[in-house]
Amino acid sequence: MSFQTPLTLNQKPAEIIGITATKEEDFPQWYQEVVVKAGMVEYYTEIAGLFVLRPLTMFIWSELRKWFQSHLDEMDIGEAAFPLFLSAKGEKNLEVPVAIRPTSEAIMYPYYSKWIRSHRDLPLRLNQWNSVVRWETKQTTPFLRTREFLWQEGHTAHLTEEQAGIEVLEILELYAQLYEDLLAVPVVRGRKTENERFAGGYYTMTLEGYIPSNGRGIQGATSHCLGQNFSKMFDISVEDPAGSGRLYAWQNSWAFSTRVIGVMVMIHGDNKGLVLPPRVAQTQIVMVPVGINRKTSAEDKDRLLDQLYEMRKMLKKLGLRVEVDTREGYTPAWKFNDWEMKGVPLRMEFGPKDAKSHVVSYAVRHNNEKGTIPVAEIGPQATRLLEQIQKDMYDKANLAYSQHRKVIGNWDEVTPALDSKNVVLIPFCLDGKCEERIKQLTTKEEDLGDQGTVSMGMKSLCIPFEQPGEIEEGRKCLNPECDRLAQKWTLFGRSY
Template structure:
């Protein structure tokens, strides 16, 4: 029995049925919340608009775009599918190559840590305590000493840094690992952005002097910014965290901050921490001072991390009502080639000739290079689906460039193209396919970044009038304001900037609009703060402003 061939009309009908079916989707308990609507996993179109129900849109895009699957056995966990792992591996390969140039080596430490190690760094662990997952049994026997699954690895790694670093000649020690960590979130979990287990890269280094450590912190920060801007086409602001938001137990924290235009929220992208000597004192990591024989000094340490959250940020920034829009540098499939113009009257000879030419075309493309790697090409010659059905599927999956090749194209020695990011259509001479397609992919990457940068810039407002702050937040902006940067002041600002409007929370229910928090102190500071004259913009503060600080409602 032959398989029925869907037509474009069938595709529209299926999309309509999917939209109706989405109203009856299953619910999954996550983070103790039973009110989360979870996509059923059907592969039809996106049922909601990004501008109308952002939370539901996001969940549908990441599942129907084949990035993740909900792990129904335990709430708050997700399966990363091959398309998501490809993006993560592209980031890993690029970043690892860059850190090797900085003499960073890879390592792998156990995932469990003892309560004894945790006791050494109470100030640091306190923030993670509610999220620690503990193992208390092995088989049917209780463990004498429970062990925790790492939420981060300072307590796992630093006892061995104390063992390995015996002399200043052992410095610098620069290690990183790519692993998963577990933080048992009590809040509503969200794919990529807030999961109970997630993949990440964490670097841990030790240096002889504060200056050498600081140089590395900022060098890594630049690499994190490049991951977002050069690979993911997502603009970021580089800055330092305020005392209220810095890494617990650290000296100071640098960060790259991104922005989601649809809801106007800031989101932390990655952090590079100067730990100072805090941890080396906790774990007794010392060397003899080369300038003062007989005296010992504590080493200066850094830690820095980037997680699979980057994928969620990329999806939120670039995705549209048709599904994923992926930057070519990280997309698993950059180009898809499809036969078109085949009808019931098309002879078998013409069909075969067309398919042979498509295979040759794809083979030529696979030899072409873009960003020092071969163009990633897929041929979709399934004959039991109409071109319209396949177009929609590849748009949903975020394929960057669609090439259509039919009998008329063959006669004219051209191939038609359609860009996923803009929908722009055109044609390319077959003789120029190996040069024009890579150029188009580079143009798509560049245009996606420019579009996202324009959106972020237009929603990043420098304000010196407090009365404009809350209206700016309500209009989906982040604000850069003069601040005293003190913790108490920031806490007060969170309270007085809560909006009167209601907004959809992660569970799909209306909740009060959150107050703003500090995102970072931008490294590139606007002009205008006059020492001793410019006051903190918080109307209830009255202290001198010391820095321009970027505030916003955030994830």
């Protein structure tokens, strides 16, 4: 997904109010407009491929970070910070040969070797929050593919394969909860095929999401068992407590990044702009005074605003994040559109008519539901509405994913299913060369739109833990050129 017309610092505010592209007709441009106009990012014009993350984005990231860190604390996983730079090899023309690390194995593992001297030093479990630079990235997309991004990376060492394997699944489940419970984004839990696993690892567990607008899968987060590959490379070893020589540690690494925010935007956003789940929204409720005009006396206006501020105070005591929009020079309708573009989950309106009836009018962002709440019940009713919004957003996204996850038993049905914006579960032999051939067979030469991306070949997304059923005895791999027996139902799709 690339962009033809990025917004720049030179554009006047009047030119960039409102979303001009539609999600259905120009998804890439729609996405770019939403993340910029809603105030999530700004293009860093000095260097291509870099973005300024604005407070709205950083609030979401901070909420995710706090939630995840609290669970790491419960698991007694320590927090660390290793340097940005590592020594560069072969750069003889540099006075100080250093490079920026793409990931931290080469920086961290020499110290694991130093710190782990006995089996009593295991497990060693560390996590760090930092930024990563991937300069090889050509086409960049905010959040999804950037030259610098924020992430957490956990690196752990264990005495046995079993202990490492338990942690891999524990972390994967935390990532799944982060997506489903905070971001209202459904994911499929599974294992990567040998072709798709982390190249330096033993096996990779993954979460796979789905973008309904273009039918593409997207990797959400990964939890890798590295096996003993890196421990042998960096000599992370201990004496076997059973007394049979030295043992190399079993290692894991796991990470999620600001990509999760982009996934959330693509799934929930609409043609009005951003749509935020309440649990990560910087502003959960915006209160807008209405019905104030030139005939309204100063006393009546002040009385109305005092009531609004009193309601905000009450809601904030309940832990809700509330704003009162008293900006001058803007009509209520303009404010409604502005807050809708920014994705605020719940809008409350309060005017003279509402005051007389002792109610507050409300509008739900994601489905435009409208109604009134008695002022006396505003606290519990607002809390209930926000929880219902969170649930409804997840249910809507989960239904879309479920309806577009097709179980396919006939090869001729594969390409039509992909063209109908589905991902597919097929019986697969798990052979790497067969997987490459499937991608070739499903690549179409003609351009079907979305800048050609829809016609890309499908690749394996994961082997889902939850299989649609047993592979019956004697069933062949779905690839018409393959004579091997199918081993697992495997999720394939066009993907990011």
